[in-house]
Amino acid sequence: MARGNAIRIIRQVTLGIVAAAFLVGTWLTQARVTGWQETLWVTIYPVVAGEQNMTSDYVDNLSAREFAAIRKFVEREAKRYGVPLADPVRIDIDAPTGMPPDPPTDGNPLAVMLWSLQLRWWAWRETGDRPGPEPDVKLFVAFHDPVNGVALPHSLGMKKSRIGIAHVFASRQMQGSNNVVIAHELLHILGATDKYGPGNLPVFPDGFAEPERQPIYPQRYAEIMGGRIPIDQETAEIPASLRQTRIGPTTAAEINWPATNHPPGT
Ligand SMILES: [Zn+2]
Missing domain, CATH: 3.40.390 (Collagenase (Catalytic Domain))
Structure with a gap:
């Protein structure tokens, strides 16, 4: 009985160490991958x-x-x-x-x-x-x-x-x-998370590349996680290339880029 208990404790401690090592390893990799160093x-x-x-x-x-x-x-x-x-x-x-x-x-x-x-x-x-x-x-x-x-x-x-x-x-x-x-x-x-809603329409403001643009429609670019270029309230176009695509501030924060309210030169 006592021996059985000891074996069980050893097994649980071993599993705990393996799980902890795995979690720390995953966390370290993730930190390096989005550390931008x-x-x-x-x-x-x-x-x-x-x-x-x-x-x-x-x-x-x-x-x-x-x-x-x-x-x-x-x-x-x-x-x-x-x-x-x-x-x-x-x-x-x-x-x-x-x-x-x-x-x-x-x-x-x-x-x-x-x-x-x-x-x-x-x-x-x-x-x-x-x-x-x-x-x-x-x-x-x-x-x-x-x-x-x-x-x-x-x-x-x-x-x-x-x-x-x-x-x-x-x-x-x-x-x-x-x-x-x-x-x-x-x-x-x-x-980064998705920033589009029903009908594949980008969600305002996070799914917009230039949410502060006046007038708001039509937008010039797609936000990469919004997926499409908002043309009006019901229409959004698939960008032909990454030249028509930008990373918006919310996506930038999600991928651990420095916070900035007004990225220059869009
Ligand atoms: Zn997606």
């Missing part, structure tokens, strides 16, 4: 999601150049907010992977939790043994056949695992808006 390493893994040959040709021909706009976007916005780091992100592209496991559709919390564990395991198995240092953020970008009017699966970015899945079109004309989708998920991973 050193360059954030982001690796993009393309995924061929379409069935046409042109989709795999498109993916075969991708280079880091197609995603350079994301780096420039973060650089430009970081500078506007006075982040004291010249190269806040570095974006590499790696060889393609298979398709990540599909998220559950019913939103059951237990199913979501199991899926997130499954996704981490999957990501580790697909990319863990690749040469080079482990990136801070892994973005799986699934390229689909560009078919008019077809809705893509939802993209997502997870803060804890620092894994994102973006669904985009395998089309050069769509590369600009693809990069908006990818940058949006990257910012979710860094702690």
Whole structure:
């Protein structure tokens, strides 16, 4: 009896130490990732999601150049907010992977939790043994056949695992808006929340890039987490590229950028 108790206590203490080490490790990584003291390493893994040959040709021909706009976007916005780091992100592209496991559709919390564990395991198995240092953020970008009017699966970015899945079109004309989708998920991973409501309309004021603009409509830019450029009270347009996109003050605060009420030079 006494011996059984001792074993149980040892087991519980051991589990406690392991859990504490894991939590501290997660917290330290998160603090480093959003500390903006050193360059954030982001690796993009393309995924061929379409069935046409042109989709795999498109993916075969991708280079880091197609995603350079994301780096420039973060650089430009970081500078506007006075982040004291010249190269806040570095974006590499790696060889393609298979398709990540599909998220559950019913939103059951237990199913979501199991899926997130499954996704981490999957990501580790697909990319863990690749040469080079482990990136801070892994973005799986699934390229689909560009078919008019077809809705893509939802993209997502997870803060804890620092894994994102973006669904985009395998089309050069769509590369600009693809990069908006990818940058949006990257910012979710860094702690930003969505700022749009019903009908995909950006929420005022946080989902507006220039909430103080007079007259308020039409806006010139989309706020990255608001997702669209507000044109009037009922209409908002998808930005064609990150050049039409800004990081608003609330998103900036969420990703731990210095607080400023009036970022200069929008
Ligand atoms: Zn989102």
